[in-house]
Amino acid sequence: xxxxxxYIQYVRERTIKEPEKSWDKILLGFRMNSLRMHFFPxxxxxxxxxxxxxxxxxHVADSLSRPHxxxxxxxxxxxxxxxxxxxRLLSIESLACYLSGYHxxxxxxxxxxxxxxxxxxxxxxxxFVGAVESGVVPTPAxxxxxxxxxxxxxxxxxxxxxxxxxxxxxxDVPYTDDGDAIDYLAGQLEELVRDMENRLGCxxxxxxxxxxxxxxxxxxxxxxxxAEQLQVHYYPGAVIDxxxxxxxxxxxxxxxxxLELIRFMNEDIQTHPEFTGKRILWIHLLPFYQESLNGYFNxxxxxxIMATDIIVDYLGDLDTERPFYALAKKLIENVFNGSYGxxxxxxxxxxxxxxxxxxxxxxxxxxxxxAGGSVMLKEAMRREGIPLLILDGDGIDKRNSHDGQIKTxxxxxxxxxxxxxxxx
Amino acid sequence: xxxxxxxxTPIEIFESMGEELERIQPEVTSxxxxxxLMHPNLCSFAKGVLEDALTGRYDGIILTTxxxxxxxxxxxxxxxxxxxxxxxxxxxxxxxxxxxxxxxxRIRSMIAEYEAFSGRKFDEEKFVALIQKKSRDxxxxxxxxxxxxxxxxxxxxxxxxxxLEEHGVNVAFDLTCTGLARKxxxxxxxxxxxxxxxxxxxxxxxxxxxxxxxxxLIEQYVGSVDGIIYHTVQFCDNYSYDYAWxxxxxxxxxxxxETDNTKQSYGQILTRIEAFLESLxxxxxxxxxxxxxxADRHLSETESGGGNAAREGKKMYVLGIDSGxxxxxxxxxxxxxxxxxxxVVRTGAKSGESAERIRDLVLEKAGxxxxxxxxxxxxxxxxxxxxxxxxxxxxxxxHGRGAHYFNPEVRTILxxxxxxxxxIRLDANGEVVDFVMNDKCAxxxxxFLEAIARTLEIDISEVGPEALRSTEEIEITSMCTVxxxxxxxxxxxxxKEKCDIANGICHAIANKAYSLMRRVGMEPVYMMTxxxxxxxxxxxxxxxxxxxxxxxxxxxEIVGAVGAALYALDTI
Numbered sequence: 001x002x003x004x005x006x007y008i009q010y011v012r013e014r015t016i017k018e019p020e021k022s023w024d025k026i027l028l029g030f031r032m033n034s035l036r037m038h039f040f041p042x043x044x045x046x047x048x049x050x051x052x053x054x055x056x057x058x059h060v061a062d063s064l065s066r067p068h069x070x071x072x073x074x075x076x077x078x079x080x081x082x083x084x085x086x087x088r089l090l091s092i093e094s095l096a097c098y099l100s101g102y103h104x105x106x107x108x109x110x111x112x113x114x115x116x117x118x119x120x121x122x123x124x125x126x127x128f129v130g131a132v133e134s135g136v137v138p139t140p141a142x143x144x145x146x147x148x149x150x151x152x153x154x155x156x157x158x159x160x161x162x163x164x165x166x167x168x169x170x171x172d173v174p175y176t177d178d179g180d181a182i183d184y185l186a187g188q189l190e191e192l193v194r195d196m197e198n199r200l201g202c203x204x205x206x207x208x209x210x211x212x213x214x215x216x217x218x219x220x221x222x223x224x225x226x227a228e229q230l231q232v233h234y235y236p237g238a239v240i241d242x243x244x245x246x247x248x249x250x251x252x253x254x255x256x257x258x259l260e261l262i263r264f265m266n267e268d269i270q271t272h273p274e275f276t277g278k279r280i281l282w283i284h285l286l287p288f289y290q291e292s293l294n295g296y297f298n299x300x301x302x303x304x305i306m307a308t309d310i311i312v313d314y315l316g317d318l319d320t321e322r323p324f325y326a327l328a329k330k331l332i333e334n335v336f337n338g339s340y341g342x343x344x345x346x347x348x349x350x351x352x353x354x355x356x357x358x359x360x361x362x363x364x365x366x367x368x369x370x371a372g373g374s375v376m377l378k379e380a381m382r383r384e385g386i387p388l389l390i391l392d393g394d395g396i397d398k399r400n401s402h403d404g405q406i407k408t409x410x411x412x413x414x415x416x417x418x419x420x421x422x423x424x
Numbered sequence: 425x426x427x428x429x430x431x432x433t434p435i436e437i438f439e440s441m442g443e444e445l446e447r448i449q450p451e452v453t454s455x456x457x458x459x460x461l462m463h464p465n466l467c468s469f470a471k472g473v474l475e476d477a478l479t480g481r482y483d484g485i486i487l488t489t490x491x492x493x494x495x496x497x498x499x500x501x502x503x504x505x506x507x508x509x510x511x512x513x514x515x516x517x518x519x520x521x522x523x524x525x526x527x528x529x530r531i532r533s534m535i536a537e538y539e540a541f542s543g544r545k546f547d548e549e550k551f552v553a554l555i556q557k558k559s560r561d562x563x564x565x566x567x568x569x570x571x572x573x574x575x576x577x578x579x580x581x582x583x584x585x586x587x588l589e590e591h592g593v594n595v596a597f598d599l600t601c602t603g604l605a606r607k608x609x610x611x612x613x614x615x616x617x618x619x620x621x622x623x624x625x626x627x628x629x630x631x632x633x634x635x636x637x638x639x640x641l642i643e644q645y646v647g648s649v650d651g652i653i654y655h656t657v658q659f660c661d662n663y664s665y666d667y668a669w670x671x672x673x674x675x676x677x678x679x680x681x682e683t684d685n686t687k688q689s690y691g692q693i694l695t696r697i698e699a700f701l702e703s704l705x706x707x708x709x710x711x712x713x714x715x716x717x718x719a720d721r722h723l724s725e726t727e728s729g730g731g732n733a734a735r736e737g738k739k740m741y742v743l744g745i746d747s748g749x750x751x752x753x754x755x756x757x758x759x760x761x762x763x764x765x766x767x768v769v770r771t772g773a774k775s776g777e778s779a780e781r782i783r784d785l786v787l788e789k790a791g792x793x794x795x796x797x798x799x800x801x802x803x804x805x806x807x808x809x810x811x812x813x814x815x816x817x818x819x820x821x822x823h824g825r826g827a828h829y830f831n832p833e834v835r836t837i838l839x840x841x842x843x844x845x846x847x848i849r850l851d852a853n854g855e856v857v858d859f860v861m862n863d864k865c866a867x868x869x870x871x872f873l874e875a876i877a878r879t880l881e882i883d884i885s886e887v888g889p890e891a892l893r894s895t896e897e898i899e900i901t902s903m904c905t906v907x908x909x910x911x912x913x914x915x916x917x918x919x920k921e922k923c924d925i926a927n928g929i930c931h932a933i934a935n936k937a938y939s940l941m942r943r944v945g946m947e948p949v950y951m952m953t954x955x956x957x958x959x960x961x962x963x964x965x966x967x968x969x970x971x972x973x974x975x976x977x978x979x980x981e982i983v984g985a986v987g988a989a990l991y992a993l994d995t996i
Contacts, residue, residue, distance in 0.1 A: 116668030121661035372496025
C-alpha cells in the first residue's frame with residue numbers, strides 16, 4: 001500500500017477511535033498533500049489543472065493551519081467581501097469534500113444521523129455537521145451563509161451556532177429578480193460588514209473590495225475564453241478538477257492568483273492538440289470518487305467535461321463603484337436563484353455558445369432544488385438538440401451511489417451519442 | 425377555489441375579495457406524476473401537493489418560496505397549468521423592517537396579477553374591516569384527566585390528530601405549519617403593513633431566520649404537556665435539525681414520527697402512536713397497573729371464564745401471541761409467570777389463519793384446551809387481525825415487558841424482525857422510555873438477510889456460521905436491499921468468498937442497528953431479540969460495533985409474545 005494511502009487509513013482509524021484528538025493528524029495530511037502537489041504533481045494532467053489542484057489544497061491547508069484566518073461559509077457566500085477583511089472563506093461543502101479524502105464521510109454522516117439529522121438530507125451537510133459534532137473539526141469565530149441555493153444552508157449554520165456557538169449571518173437572497181430585491185440584499189451585505197467588524201475586530205477595506213470586483217470582471221472574461229478554448233483543444237483533466245474549479249470560482253474569485261491561473265490556462269491550452277471527442281456539459285455536482293466516471297472523464301481524449309453550471313453560475317459584469325449593489329445583483333441573478341425555467345434558459349443559452357455534444361445532470365442525494373428540476377432541464381435541452389443524461393447518486397457518500405448502475409447508464413448514454421467528433 | 429399550503433400566505437387578502445381558499449392537505453395513493461415530472465427524492469408533501477394540484481380541482485394555487493421542493497412544484501405547475509393562477513410569493517426569511525417592506529411590495533404585486541386574472545378588485549377598506557374582525561385563537565388548550573400531547577415539527581398529517589383524538593388524547597397544541605392559529609395584527613395607522621408584519625412574525629417555521637424565538641416558545645408550551653409527537657415528512661429534512669436540537673433540551677417523552685402523505689402509511693402511524701401512548705400511560709402518574717389504558721379491550725367469554733378459575737383456585741393460563749410479518753409466535757404462561765409452552769410458525773399470506781393454527785399447536789404442546797385460557801393478548805403488526813384476542817398491545821411495549829422478564833438488567837433492546845427493526849430503551853422498572861423504528865425501507869431487517877442468503881444460494885440459517893469463518897473484510901456499501909443484492913452479485917462475480925460476503929452483510933446490518941440504538945441512547949445491558957438474534961454473524965458484528973456483549977435469551981423470537989402474555993396476566 002502506498003505511504004499516502006497508509007496514512008489515510010491510519011488517520012481514519014484514529015479519528016473513529018478518538019475523534020477529538022485527530023485534528024492535528026488531519027491537518028498534517030492536508031499540508032503534506034499540498035507539498036506533494038507542488039513537488040510531485042500528477043503529470044498526466046494539463047499544467048493548468050496541476051496548478052489548480054495545488055492552489056486549492058494550499059488554500060485549505062494554509063487557512064486551517066491559522067485558526068483566526070478564515071470564516072466558514074457556504075459556497076455562495078461572498079468571498080470578495082470576506083477577503084476585504086483580510087480573511088479567507090472556507091465553504092462547508094468544500095471542507096466536507098476534503099475530509100472525505102480520509103474516507104471518513106461514512107463515519108461523519110452516520111454520526112450526524114445518530115444525533116437526529118435526516119438520512120435524506122444532503123450528504124455534504126450531514127458530513128460537515130457530523131465532522132463538527134463528533135469533535136473532529138474545530139470551529140472558527142464567525143460564519144456567513146446565503147439562503148441560496150438550498151434549505152440546508154440556514155439550517156446547518158443555525159444548528160452549528162446553537163450547538164457550538166459559532167455566530168453566523170444569514171444573507172436572505174430574494175427569489176424575484178428586481179431592483180427592490182437588490183436593495184434588500186445590498187442592505188444585508190452592508191449589515192454583514194458591520195457585524196463582522198463588531199464581532200471580529202477586523203477592519204473592512206472598501207477599496208480592497210472594489211479591487212476584487214475589478215479582478216473578478218477580468219477573471220470572468222478569462223473564464224469565458226477558457227470555455228471557448230475547451231471547445232477546440234484537448235486539455236487533460238480529471239473529474240475532481242471540475243470540483244476544484246467550482247471551489248476556486250467561489251472561494252478565490254477576485255483574487256490575483258486565481259486570475260493569474262486562468263490566464264495561464266488560456267495560454268497553456270493553446271499548446272495542446274485539437275479535441276476531436278465528445279464535449280460534455282456537466283450539471284450540478286460531481287461524484288469525484290466514482291470509478292466509472294473517472295474511467296471515462298479523467299485524461300480521456302474521447303470525452304471532455306468542458307464546464308459545469310456552477311462554474312458559470314453568473315456571467316454578468318460587476319459595477320465596481322457600487323460593490324454592495326454589484327454583489328447583491330450577482331447573487332440574485334445567479335443561475336441557481338429564481339425559477340428553474342430561468343435556470344434552464346440560462347443553461348441553454350450558455351450551451352448555445354459553447355456547443356456541447358451532450359449534457360449530464362447529476363442528481364446528488366438530498367439535493368431537492370437540483371433534482372427537482374432535472375426533468376425540466378432535460379426537456380429544455382432536448383428542444384435545443386442536446387441529449388441529457390440524468391444520473392442519480394451521491395457526491396460524497398459512496399453508499400448512495402452504486403457504481404454498477406452509474407456505469408450502465410453512462411455507457412449506454414455514451415454509446416447513444418457516439419464516439420466520434422461533433423458530427424458523429 | 426384557490427389552494428394554498430403555507431401559513432405565510434396572505435389568505436385574508438383573497439377572502440376579502442370573495443375568493444374561496446382551501447389549505448392543500450394531500451393524501452395520495454401514488455406519486456406517479458411527481459416522480460415523473462420532478463424526482464422521487466423530493467419532499468413527499470410537495471409531491472402530494474403536485475399530485476393534488478394536477479387533478480385540476482383548483483382555479484389557482486398560491487405557493488411561497490418556503491422550501492426547495494415547493495419551488496420545484498411551482499416550476500412544474502406553472503408549465504403544466506398555464507390557464508390557472510399559479511403564483512409563488514417571494515417570502516423573506518427575516519422579519520426586520522426591510523423584509524416587511526419587501527413582502528408588502530410582493531403581496532401587492534400578487535394582488536395586481538390576481539386582479540388581472542380574476543377580474544375581481546381588491547378593496548383595502550374591506551380588507552382592513554375583515555382583519556379587524558379576526559381574532560387570534562389560543563395556541564394551547566390543556567384538559568384535565570386526559571393525556572395532553574403536543575405536536576411539533578413539519579406539517580402534521582391530519583391522521584395524527586385523528587388517531588390521538590380516537591384514543592382519548594387531548595391535542596394540547598399543534599405547532600406545525602398547518603396547525604397554527606393565524607396571527608393578525610390590526611395596525612390602525614398602517615393596516616396593510618401591520619398585517620404583513622404580523623404574517624412574518626408568526627411562530628417561525630424552520631425556513632425563517634428567527635429560530636431562537638421558536639425555541640423559547642416551544643420550551644414554554646412543552647412544559648405543560650405529557651408528551652410530544654415530533655412529526656417529520658419524508659424527504660423534508662429541515663425539521664430534523666430542530667428535532668436533533670430539541671431532543672437534547674426538552675425533558676418530555678417524545679415520539680419522532682415520519683409520514684409520507686400516502687394513504688398506505690396509516691397503519692405505520694397507528695402502531696407508533698399507540699406504542700407511544702402506552703409508554704406515556706405506563707410512566708405517567710401511575711394511572712395504570714399493567715394493561716395500557718386506552719388499549720383496545722373487549723370483554724369476552726374467556727375473560728369471565730378466567731375469573732371463575734381464579735375463584736376456584738385452579739392454575740390459570742394466558743396466551744400471548746405475536747403476529748409478525750415473517751413469523752407468528754405464541755407463548756402460554758401460567759399464573760406463576762412460568763412459560764408452559766411456546767411455538768413459532770411462519771406467518772402465511774393471512775395472519776389470521778396462522779394465528780388460528782398456532783393457537784391449536786401451542787395448546788397441544790401445553791396439553792391444554794381452549795377453555796383453559798383465561799386471557800389472550802395479541803401484539804405485532806397483525807395484532808388487530810387476531811379475532812380471538814381479548815386485547816391488543818403494540819409490539820414495542822410487549823418487547824419491553826418480555827425483555828425485562830428474561831433479564832431485569834436490560835436497558836437497551838435491539839429487535840430485528842422480518843421487516844421491522846427497532847431499538848427500545850427501558851428504565852429500571854422495565855418501562856419503555858424511548859424507542860425508534862426503521863422506516864419503510866427493509867434495509868437491515870430479516871428480509872434483507874433473506875434476500876442476500878438467496879443470492880448467495882445458502883439457507884438463511886447458514887449466513888451466521890458462514891460469516892464467522894470470514895478471513896477477508898468486505899464492505900457492503902449499499903443499504904438498500906435491492907442494491908445490496910446487486911452489489912453481492914458483483915462480489916460473487918469477482919470470486920469473493922461466500923463467508924466474507926456473508927460477514928460483510930452482517931456488518932451492514934450491524935451498522936444500521938447501531939444507528940438505531942444510538943438514537944434511543946446507549947445504555948447497558950444490551951439485549952437482542954427477534955429472529956435475527958439467532959444469526960451468530962450479526963450478533964458478533966453488533967457486539968463489535970457497540971463494544972459490549974449482547975444478552976440473548978434462549979428463544980429470542982418469543983420475547984414479544986412473552987410480553988403479551990405478561991400483559992394478559994396483569995388483568996386476571
